[in-house]
Amino acid sequence: MVPAPPNSVAEAFSRGTRLKCPICSEGRLFSGLIRMQKICSVCGFQFERGQGYFLGSTYIxxxxxxxxxxxxxxxxxxxxxxxxxxxxxxxxxxxxxxxxVFFRYARSLWLSFDCYFDKTGAMERVPEGEKSEDERL
Ligand SMILES: [Zn+2]
Structure with missing residues (x-):
C-alpha cells in the first residue's frame, strides 16, 4: 500500500480510533500506555511535531x-x-x-484529522523514498 493521508472523515476516524499511523494505517502510534513513537515504524511518517502541536487534542x-x-x-x-x-x-x-483513559485516542484522532485536513503538510513528513510518483512531483 502506498502511504497516503486519509481520504474521508470515516477513514480519518478509523485510523484515529485504532491508534494507527494516519498515513499508512499500519504503524502503531504508541509503544506503551502513554509513550508515543517519534516516527512510524512502517512508513517513516514523523508523529513528533513542534511544541504544543498536541495541545489541540485536549479540545477533543x-x-x-x-x-x-x-x-x-x-x-x-x-x-x-x-x-x-x-x-x-x-x-x-x-x-x-x-x-x-481517552488521552491516547484524543491524540490519535487529532493527528489523523490534521492529516485529513492538511494533506500536503502531512506528506511533507513522509520520507521521500516512501512517497508515490505523484507526490514527489
Ligand atoms: Zn505509517
Whole structure:
C-alpha cells in the first residue's frame, strides 16, 4: 500500500480510533500506555511535531468528556430519575478518570484529522523514498 493521508472523515476516524499511523494505517502510534513513537515504524511518517502541536487534542478530550457527562446526566436524571446524590459524585469521578483513559485516542484522532485536513503538510513528513510518483512531483 502506498502511504497516503486519509481520504474521508470515516477513514480519518478509523485510523484515529485504532491508534494507527494516519498515513499508512499500519504503524502503531504508541509503544506503551502513554509513550508515543517519534516516527512510524512502517512508513517513516514523523508523529513528533513542534511544541504544543498536541495541545489541540485536549479540545477533543474535553469535548468528548463534556458531551458524555452531560448526556449521561440528562438521561439518568430525567429519564430514569436517578438522584443527584448518586449522579454528581459518580460523574465527577468519570470526569477525572475518562480523560486519562481517552488521552491516547484524543491524540490519535487529532493527528489523523490534521492529516485529513492538511494533506500536503502531512506528506511533507513522509520520507521521500516512501512517497508515490505523484507526490514527489
Ligand atoms: Zn505509517
Amino acid at each position: 478530550n474535553y469535548g468528548v468528556t463534556t458531551l458524555l457527562t452531560t448526556w449521561t446526566y440528562l438521561v439518568l436524571r430525567l429519564g430514569f430519575e436517578v438522584s443527584k446524590s448518586v449522579l454528581i459524585p459518580s460523574l465527577a469521578a468519570f470526569c477525572v478518570i475518562f480523560p486519562v
